Amino acid sequence: MEMFLDYLWVFLIGGLVCMIGQILIITTNITSARILVTFVIVGVFLEAIGVFDYISAFAGAGINVPIIGFGASLAKGTIGAVKSQGLLGIFTGGLTATAGGIAAAIIFAFIFALIFRSHTKK
Template sequence: MDYINAFWVGGVICALTQILMEKTKMLPGRIMVLLVCTGAVLGAVGIYQPLIDYAGAGASVPLLGFGNTLWKGVKEAVEEEGLLGAFMGGFKASAAGICAALVFGYLASLIFEPKMKS
């Protein structure tokens, strides 16, 4: 049942994002920023963590989950370090995911032949 919940919750998030991309004139970069900020806000008000507990990777893998991870990191760092934690908490919380994305992206560029759009 965990796989089904992850699939349908992740699918709904992706479908809503696709609708937003199709029905508005927002650029993809702005939509990505909107998703990350929305995830942080939903995490701050306590709505997103129950969704992650229910759907697992279906809620934590999309950009909304990245925003929630940033929020949790900032919250924990502020509790430990004070105001300075607001500047470093997000980096600590998301460092492993960002590093993995860079490493795997680089490895993929070595394996496959990247081409520029023309």
């Protein structure tokens, strides 16, 4: 039962975040690049004011899978690195924390670009 509730929260929060994105698309006609940028900045902000971890505690993937989570780990990495390395952390922290995701995106994009070619939309 507890697990079911956990998953329900994931679904509800994740869906809500995505729906906010859709509301932005409908009302302002913004492109997907702008949507992603907006949500990354929101993630950085949520982490910076220390709210992200509270949401993450009960929303799990619902807040970590949306690109907000990516922004939050950028900020978390930077803050952590600033704590341990000082000024250098501002430069090294963010990308170190998100290196896995960015590298994965680059590697898989490259591989699949070699394999596949684009399909015409119907």
